[in-house]
Amino acid sequence: MSLAVLRSRALAGMRASPVTVEVHLANGLPSFTIVGLPEAEVKEAKDRVRAALQNARFEFPARRITVNLAPADLPKESGRFDLPIALGILAASGQIPGDSFDQYEFAGELSLSGELRPIRGALAMTYAMHHADNDTQARRGFILPAANADEAALVMDATILPAHSLLDVCAHFSSRDEQHRLARHRAVHRPRPSIWPDFSDVKGQLQAKRALEIAAAGGHSLLLVGPPGTGKSMLAARFPGILPPMSDEQALEAAAVQSLGAGFDVSRWKQRPYRTPHHTASAVALVGGGSTPRPGEISLAHHGVLFLDELPEYNRHVLEVLREPMESGCITISRAARQAEFPARFQLLAAMNPCPCGYFGHESGKCRCSPDAITRYQGRLSGPLLDRIDLQVLVGALPAHELAAATAGETSKAIAARTASALNLQQQRQCKPNSRLAPQEIDLHCRPDQAGDELLYAAMARLNWSARAYHRVLKVARTIADLAGAPQVLQPHIAEAIQYRRALRNN
Structure with missing residues (x-):
């Protein structure tokens, strides 16, 4: 069989489209050609595959080798096609049987010695394979x-067969002895303690803590405004610890996105992503991009927090x-030759000083910024962006005597129980x-009583x-009512929601 x-x-964004790897051997002058819109790293596979086969003591056929990666109009990148190309050459030259190839899908980068190196996006590929519409595809191993086995095995019921080398895979197809066949890998999910610092460390700042609880309970965005050293970053670092637990589907989606980047750390399973890009980050770093589109910070924070x-x-x-991802929950990156869509259902948490020097409104009176300077500084944030931030809270400085006298605050565990209940x-x-909630759903679920309406x-x-601001106040009030266990939004809930939109001088 030739x-x-x-x-x-x-991989094309979050989509892991199926690719058929066809390997044909023909008579003629020896050559090795890869077609099907391969990127540079895929074209280099012929050198890796040749060395891997020879070092694994297989014969590299001195024939005209043509590899087709179908469909031809789908760009192919990375070294994940090394393994199927090598197996295809061995099967086409009769060195291993290939009659059971259709029961499996393959991915792996080969070293020159024939060892298998980890690939990017293993979890996203497994997720796509297992959720395929075709039942036959869903049953494939x-x-x-x-190195990617633990990550890929997070997809429940997926058949994962890990291998350390090309020889391991060849033994699986060549040997009838079960001892030499690849064994199915099953992930072990052990609950891990929270990695986030506790809210009990924060003294005072009751209003900011309350706002963070509301934000966690309803998935709202939040802006903390206050002078330096008042605890804004300290509060933000503890915020993921009070978020409701992730569902299995949410955890899998978040992990699949992270596998497209540097890979997913299995020890972080079911822990909310917490991304903190530096303020020098570019727009591409934030939303994603590149010639081969990769997810940015907003997608890596999917089902988590972007601070x-x-x-x-x-x-x-x-x-x-x-602005658009905050509304839609996804980001579409368009390039001349391709388009990629990534999920971006993140929760925005931000912090800022009220003026250039940071001490506007501080009881020490140290601020010497002019009104124009304060206006220009706060004006760096556009109205449309501020309009999309549900809660805007002032974090004031604690007097020295209150800071010394304040006792330990409520624990993150107690707050998290309330947010999960809400x-x-x-x-x-x-x-x-x-x-x-969509506008029609706001009318249905968030309608206040008459006093609240007025x-x-x-x-x-x-x-x-x-x-937009009107609707966001209603949604925040609905969350406040849920935390109180109230079936209807009442005037006190509306009053509390209103005060969370007045932290900035001109807002």
Whole structure:
């Protein structure tokens, strides 16, 4: 048999599209050609494959070798096609049987010695294979490097067959002895203690803690405004510890996105992502991009937290790219030859000083910034971006005597229990967090009583809010009511929600 057909996958954003690897041997002058829109690293596979086969003591056929990666219009990148190409050459030349190849999918980069090296996106590929519409595809085993086994096995019921080398894979197909065949890998998920610092370390700042609890319970975005040293970053670092637990589907989606980057650390399974890019980050670093699109910080924070410290120090253009993903929960990166879509259902948490020197409103009176300088500094944040931030809270400095006298605060575990209970109410009522309610759903689930209506209309007229701000106040009030266990939004809930949009001088 001079033709062998194997199956693999190519990554295009979050999609791991199926790829058919066809290897044909023909008579003629010896050559090795790879077709099917391969990138440079795929073209280099012929040198890795040749050396790997020879060092594994196989014969490299001195014939005309043609490898086709179908479909031809789908770009192929990375070294993940090394393994199926090598197996295809061996099967086409009759050195190993290839009659059972259709039961598996293959991915793996070969070293020159024939060892299998880890690949990027193993979890995303397994996730796509297992959720394929075709039942036959869903039942296929996945043969991949052993270093990726724990990550790929996070997909429940997927058949993962890890291998350390090309010889291991060849023995699987050549030997009838079960001892030499690849064994299915099963992941062991052990609950791990929280890695986040505890809220009990934070003294005082009751309003900021309350705002963080509301944000965690309803999935709302939050901006902390205050002088240096008041605890903004300290509070933000503890925020992931009070978020409701991740569901299996959320954990799998978040892990699949992270596997597209530097890889997913299995020890972080079911722990919320917490991304903290520096304020010098570019727009591409934040939203993703590149000639071969990769996920950015907003996608790596999927189902987790994106914390932007010193918010006005970010380039304004960089901040503006957050506006659409905050509404849609996804980001589409378009290039001339391709388009990639990544999920970006992140929770924005930001911190900033109120003025250039940072001490505007501080009781020490150290601020010497002019009103124009304060306005310009706060003006670095556009109105449309601020409009999309649900809660904006002032974090004031604690006097020395209060700081010394304050006792330890409430623990993260106690707060997390309340946020989980509130989210459970939301899931029972509308199957989603309050922050994701559509306008028609807001009218259905967030309608306040008459006193609350009157208060909200008065605030909207006085503060010149947009329709978006009006809806966001209602959603925050709904979360406050859920934390209180109230079936309807009442005037006190509206009043508390209103005060969380007045932290900035001109807001």
